[in-house]
């Protein structure tokens with residue numbers, strides 16, 4: 001059902017905060033994962049047990065320091081130690097679904113609180129918006145609800161081209177798109193929970209209005225996504241161009257660290273596996289005439305892609321983490337989408353659908369491995 | 373056009389211990405003729421060939437990589453080769469999408485008794501790689 005949580009002082013953020021407080025104080029959850037705003041205005045994901053701390057909760061700020069799926073993985077592993085609420089964006093819930101399938105997280109005893117996502121800014125842009133007071137976040141949010149965006153910096157590229165900003169897995173779903181937030185906070189919620197929280201159903205909910213806004217937003221993003229992907233595909237199609245794209249790579253592995261899917265504690269690229277005896281480098285240089293040192297940069301990216309592209313949720317955290325502005329996320333989303341299409345797989349969609357590289361059927365691709 | 377007549381492709385082959393490696397051995401003990409362009413690495417199962425082991429020689433300049441495993445249904449670890457097959461599908465997509473020629477990587481099911489099939493596979497692969505010419509990665513240093 002759809003319930004309405006009243007706005008206090010016409011302010012959406014205050015409403016969200018008090019809504020989250022009711023989850024803790026009505027004992028629906030024991031702890032809540034949600035971004036808090038520090039005294040300096042930084043938006044930092046946190047685990048909250050004291051409802052008073054939620055005075056500074058801010059899950060609506062359009063910035064995302066980490067993909068929260070990683071945090072929920074750390075918090076749950078095989079099973080959450082308490083009833084846990086998690087306020088997440090769509091790309092976070094989708095990554096979380098993949099991590100559950102990879103046996104790195106659990107949804108048992110986890111209440112997913114999804115929020116429509118109007119997109120996020122690069123951290124530096126977010127800070128500039130704050131510092132230079134380009135616009136009030138409340139206004140930006142109201143505009144986003146109507147499917148508009150205020151004048152200012154662009155959203156992160158991943159968000160500009162995000163075609164799944166609406167969380168699908170949520171137990172509780174906070175609507176932003178649609179009627180706007182003027183009339184209150186619309187909450188999609190199960191009846192039992194609604195009763196516990198004292199929410200009454202909204203009878204005249206403007207479903208049409210919401211659908212219209214979503215359709216328009218998705219349409220724009222879809223168009224941009226297709227354009228970005230086909231431009232990149234054209235570039236990648238020419239021999240050696242992927243090497244050029246990664247030429248400036250510092251091998252810092254930030255992209256991997258920021259990626260919610262890359263969970264391996266014993267990643268090959270964090271070991272000495274590619275440390276060779278000195279003669280080895282010299283021999284390689286004799287063979288090729290010259291070699292880059294240290295090398296194996298492209299090897300790192302292509303291997304990572306082979307390991308995880310089927311589960312890439314296009315969150316773009318890798319791009320945001322890259323110090324030299326390599327469009328890692330665009331590259332991984334583009335190639336990832338192709339790999340996913342080969343298996344008819346949509347990451348983050350269905351917990352029951354097995355990971356494409358873990359499952360198999362005896363009768364498939366029968367031509368592979370045989371003489372043509 | 374490269375002078376493909378004098379070009380001798382170098383192939384790195386990962387062969388599963390139970391089938392293809394034994395098949396290659398049989399080809400040897402039966403004195404079957406096949407081109408000497410292949411360096412063989414024995415693995416326990418085709419599924420233990422992580423993509424990194426295929427990519428490393430390719431990026432270092434090997435002209436081709438062969439993965440050899442038991443026929444579907446015959447894997448000594450039950451289902452390893454079915455997973456190898458899916459991983460191969462993903463790898464082919466990724467190679468193609470990132471501008472590499474996926475025809476440099478072969479997957480073949482060759483049993484312990486198929487010495488001739490192993491010899492034929494190497495012969496075919498050498499011919500096909502000669503046609504393609506040397507791996508452009510042989511001169512790519514900035515990777």
Ligand code: SF4
Pocket residue numbers: 064089090091092117118119120158159160162163164165314315316
């Ligand atoms: S990628 Fe999509 S869901 Fe994730 S932050 Fe951007 S707009 Fe939101």
Ligand code: SF4
Pocket residue numbers: 255258259260261262311312313314315316317318319328329332333
């Ligand atoms: S590869 Fe990049 S875009 Fe894909 S899931 Fe990882 S961080 Fe997100």
Ligand code: SF4
Pocket residue numbers: 248249250251252253254255256318321322323324325326328
């Ligand atoms: S974050 Fe950027 S520079 Fe660092 S390893 Fe990834 S691509 Fe290279």
Ligand code: FES
Pocket residue numbers: 388389390391392416417418419440441442446447448449452453
């Ligand atoms: S043991 Fe030969 S493919 Fe698995």
